[in-house]
Amino acid sequence: ANLTGANFHMADLTGANLEGVIINETNLSCIGHEICTS
16 A cells, blocks of 8 residues: 555545545555545
């Protein structure tokens, strides 16, 4: 898993960020993080 992205999202667990964690874990890439923060 992309622990860097997951840890970043866990810092603020809003609905959008929580979804970002799932996306990030699924894609195993920074793309999920970008979708989450966009």
